[in-house]
Amino acid sequence: MKALTKERTLRTFLLSQKHIVYTDPLDVQAGKTVTVFYNPANTVLNGKPEIWLRCSFNRWTHHMSPLPPQKMFPSENGSHLKANVKVPLDAYMMDFVFSEKEDGGVFDNKNGMDYHVPVFGGIVKEPPMHIVHIAVEMAPIAKVGGLGDVVTSLSRAVQDLNQNVDIILPKYDCWKFNNVKDFQFHKSYSWGGTQIKVWFGKVEGLSVYFLEPQNGFFSVGCIYGRGNDGERFGLFCHAALEFLLQSGFHPDIIHCHDWSSAPVAWLYKEHYRHYGLNKARVVFTIHNLEFGANLIGKAMLNSDKATTVSPTYSQEVSGNPAIAPYLFKFRGILNGIDQDIWDPYNDKFIPLSYTSENVIEGKRAAKEALQQRLGLKKADQPLVGIITRLTHQKGIGLIKHAIWRTLDHNGQVVLLGSAPDPRIQNDFVNLANQLHSSHNDRARLCLTYDEPLSHMIYAGADFILVPSIFEPCGLTQLIAMRYGSIPIVRKTGGLYDTVFDVDHDKERAQVYCLEPNGFNFDGADAAGVDYALNSNLCLVQWTRMVQFIM
Structure with a gap:
């Protein structure tokens, strides 16, 4: 059921872009020829006399990349232009942007994200990335609101795509310990004038490192609500980066969330980017701009990419002084839920399992x-x-x-x-x-x-x-x-x-x-x-x- 849902969801996503771009066949196969259809009327290239396809593979890293620019011609359906592309056998992703001229000019690159279509049946698989989330909430062990749900659900979804995911979390004295598997002491180190013990465990199948400063900052019976929350979480953010450095981690992406882990963005840039963690890019996600706007603004400045949890909310907050200067790297990506955790077919709390059929x-x-x-x-x-x-x-x-x-x-x-x-x-x-x-x-x-x-x-x-x-x-x-x-x-x-x-x-x-x-x-x-x-x-x-x- 899950496999069928994923297949159907991917197909729906690919079709949802059809008013701008789609391929025939929709499921691109390695070693085959695919036709790319593009409708400039719905993009920044509207009205341009010529459109050129600029294509590559494997996130622009393929040895044949990029292919020579290819002029697009009208298709039979009238609204879209088309061009044919031969997909190599060692492709796992097809990448493309569009331009008004053979040598460039105005580009449609999907607001800096480029267009990507997965390739099936290739002889090469996409190499995994290492993603580290630094956050102060995580469902179900330390959850106050939606932030905790998303840290868990997003991590599980990305891990399910065969990426390597770790989470760094404070070790609270009020957490739900019974939801942590294989809990064990990992190491200790000194930072910020205190010893920090590091514990390791599995939560919902995810690897989590728990930082426990011995100054008692997180032994206060709650997650938020202390008069020194900024100081507590600031220490945690710095200690998390120090843990990555001292442990020899080399993540591709460091993902921080809301005001509470916003300091990660500038601490990394100022103290760690040139001292052993130089591989990482920082993603910062705003879950709610109602709290900590000053910290959020500073994280927006220092992050490589900034996101929020829905397209409409990104538009609603775009005029905020903390956001407005950084719209070029800011976009809304819709949250999701974990369909294994919320599953009426496999839910121990309801009397009868059901699907859409019953x-x-x-x-x-x-x-x-x-x-x-x-x-x-x-x-x-x-x-x-x-x-x-x-x-x-x-x-x-x-x-x-x-x-x-x-x-x-x-x-x-x-x-x-x-x-x-x-x-x-x-x-x-x-x-x-x-x-x-x-x-x-x-x-x-x-x-x-x-x-x-x-x-x-x-x-x-x-x-x-x-x-x-x-x-x-x-x-x-x-x-x-x-x-x-x-x-x-x-x-x-x-x-x-x-x-x-x-x-x-x-x-x-x-x-x-x-x-x-x-x-x-x-x-x-x-x-x-x-x-x-x-x-x-x-x-x-x-x-x-x-x-x-x-």
Whole structure:
């Protein structure tokens, strides 16, 4: 199933570029001739009298590289130009850019990333890179938000592509030790006026090095929230680079995340690039610009490439002073979820394993189990799930409105989440007391963290609401779709990039070779929530959509 999903996903990705570039055949084979089709109308080369293809292989490293520029000619379909290329037997990747003249001029190089198409059946495999993530969160052992999920999921995905991945993490005293396998002492060294013990273990199949400064910086019972967080994480970043140097590591890529490991970017450039770690390039990813903008700006300056977690969020923050000077090396790459961790076919927390083939039976069983566990009325009413941190970013006013509107529509609602701000937490405690007395059989607010219950809600809910005021990417809507729950989201950040409205987004979805997969709404007011809820709670023919989004 996983192999088929990967094959289908790759094909969908290749087709999603078809309005600009595609190949025939779509699956490029080593030793064969392939036709490259290109539509300059959707690029910076629009209107140029000539277009030239400049092609190479194996990420521009092939011994035949690059091929002589080749003039492109009109194809039969009218919109695209075409050129034929013979693919060598020792190719594993096809690389190309386009130009207006044989000797250059204006280039379309996909904003500095170039166009790449995998080659199959070659006699040479791509050599692995060594990638090191330096981060302060990692799911499930030290997770506060989406950053922790992405560090784990991205590392597993890249490792699955046969790259070598290591993670460097602080050794907290509040971590979930039972999720670490083969835990053992590795070495110790002195840095920053303290001894640093290094431990090694496997987390979700990934190699992780845990740094434990003996000054007690990470023996404070929490990940964030101390008055000296900047000092704590600054020491960790410097100690991580020192560990790489002293251990003889020579990574190709050092990947740091958000403000908490942003110092890695300039510490590497100022202290390590010329002293033994000269091979590495630094990638910096912004997961949320709400915190540490000054540190983020300095990391943007010093990194080789900078990314954020969705294309729309990259546009939304492009005018920020921390970002604006560095747009030439900044792009949004959509987050994903780990389909092994979030898998309704292999989930120990739900009553019945299911795929898109038996999703109706699987979700019905999960819904009944959820209703029974929470003491809700066992009824075939639409059930709206809300799984979130209760902060202003997540749209707490819209959440409250949606709860009452769902109940007005004779639906059921389950909320799982807690607030770091005690005032917001108390406000929702009062709301829970009110709902549990007035709508006891149709509403339940669980104001805590409960991983097993979250799986049950994803599987048992008909709809998952994510009304965020801003959302760099969001994983909730992606997990919801994985479990066959229809997402209801506000049009912002990655929510807009991943959820295509049933009524208004058919053309936008088609650009990505997709179909509408949920409901989204404009505005941060009650009217937008009402539109989405009024549309979906009355939705009858939703079986096909549920199967598609899975």
